[in-house]
Amino acid sequence: MAPGSLVAACRSLALSTWLLSFCFVHLLCLDFTVAEREEWYTAFVNITYMDPATSDWRTEKTECGRYGEHSPKRDAKGVVVLPASAQHDRLACDPNGRFAVPMQAVPWVALIARGNCTYKDKIRHAAAQNASAVVIYNVGSANVNDTITMPHSGTGEVVAIMIPEPKGKEVLSLLERNITVTMTITIGTRNLQKYVSRTSVVFVSISFIVLMIISLAWLVFYYIQRFRYANARDRNQRRLGDAAKKAISKLQVRTIRKGDQETEADFDNCAVCIEGYKANDVVRILPCRHLFHKSCVDPWLLDHRTCPMCKMNILKALGIAVSLRKKEKKRTL
Numbered sequence: 001m002a003p004g005s006l007v008a009a010c011r012s013l014a015l016s017t018w019l020l021s022f023c024f025v026h027l028l029c030l031d032f033t034v035a036e037r038e039e040w041y042t043a044f045v046n047i048t049y050m051d052p053a054t055s056d057w058r059t060e061k062t063e064c065g066r067y068g069e070h071s072p073k074r075d076a077k078g079v080v081v082l083p084a085s086a087q088h089d090r091l092a093c094d095p096n097g098r099f100a101v102p103m104q105a106v107p108w109v110a111l112i113a114r115g116n117c118t119y120k121d122k123i124r125h126a127a128a129q130n131a132s133a134v135v136i137y138n139v140g141s142a143n144v145n146d147t148i149t150m151p152h153s154g155t156g157e158v159v160a161i162m163i164p165e166p167k168g169k170e171v172l173s174l175l176e177r178n179i180t181v182t183m184t185i186t187i188g189t190r191n192l193q194k195y196v197s198r199t200s201v202v203f204v205s206i207s208f209i210v211l212m213i214i215s216l217a218w219l220v221f222y223y224i225q226r227f228r229y230a231n232a233r234d235r236n237q238r239r240l241g242d243a244a245k246k247a248i249s250k251l252q253v254r255t256i257r258k259g260d261q262e263t264e265a266d267f268d269n270c271a272v273c274i275e276g277y278k279a280n281d282v283v284r285i286l287p288c289r290h291l292f293h294k295s296c297v298d299p300w301l302l303d304h305r306t307c308p309m310c311k312m313n314i315l316k317a318l319g320i321a322v323s324l325r326k327k328e329k330k331r332t333l
């Protein structure tokens with residue numbers, strides 16, 4: 001491979017690498033700008049009840065809850081109450097379903113299972129009966145300790161949290177044994193979760209593909225240009241070579257005779273081989289009247305088309321026109 005083409009190959013390789021890294025940087029930037037952030041809060045769930053077997057008060061506190069998306073982030077407290085209608089299986093989906101609210105006017109917390117209707121419906125049904133908070137326990141998730149940030153816009157000022165299934169079942173079993181459980185909900189830690197939405201993934205992919213296509217198109221264009229350039233150069237070189245042959249055939253040839261002035265000692269040597277002329281040497285006389293050995297100057301003229309002494313262009317001197325591509329004219333002439 002010629003050094004020139006090696007340099008060109010390196011240059012194009014560097015360029016493609018640059019374009020590719022540009023694409024990746026672009027992709028990362030998009031990831032950062034388009035990614036959506038979700039803020040959510042955990043909730044401490046404190047349950048207090050009297051153990052009927054020992055008559056001891058028991059208290060458990062865990063940071064297992066998660067506030068609903070539209071819930072006010074504040075503390076709440078009350079006696080835990082289930083939906084009264086057992087046939088609805090603790091789901092609180094029926095708007096006419098009642099909760100087993102205690103007779104005394106104490107704040108109470110609704111405990112509802114997830115499923116069958118929206119979180120919003122469940123929370124509104126409990127809030128309509130003056131619950132101070134709504135606790136929905138997760139059901140059927142892949143990981144038993146999973147909770148989600150429930151969406152429930154338009155449920156007003158009632159506190160809504162989700163707790164994992166085991167915790168819900170634990171409180172449920174206490175209530176089913178007619179034990180009064182008091183629950184206190186307090187704010188836990190703030191979390192910031194970043195995720196890329198589906199639309200941004202599509203957007204990022206499309207822009208990445210577009211950039212890849214642009215870079216590929218550029219590379220293809222670059223190589224086509226190089227190919228065309230090399231082709232044109234070859235064609236021009238061939239035409240110039242043909243023209244040079246034609247010009248050489250028109251140039252005068254002479255054989256030196258004994259006693260000619262060229263054989264004298266003070267006459268200039270052949271500028272190509274730096275040797276004097278002898279009798280029987282065949283010389284070529286150029287339009288500028290400079291002469292050289294035929295065997296010395298013919299290969300030079302084929303390559304350069306100029307006199308080695310005065311640089312006169314033999315094509316111009318003989319009026320031989322060569323039609324060259326404009327772009328190449330400057331470089332090859």
Ligand SMILES: [Zn+2]
Pocket residue numbers: 270271272273274275292293296
């Ligand atoms: Zn010579």
Ligand SMILES: [Zn+2]
Pocket residue numbers: 286288289290307308309310311312
């Ligand atoms: Zn000359």
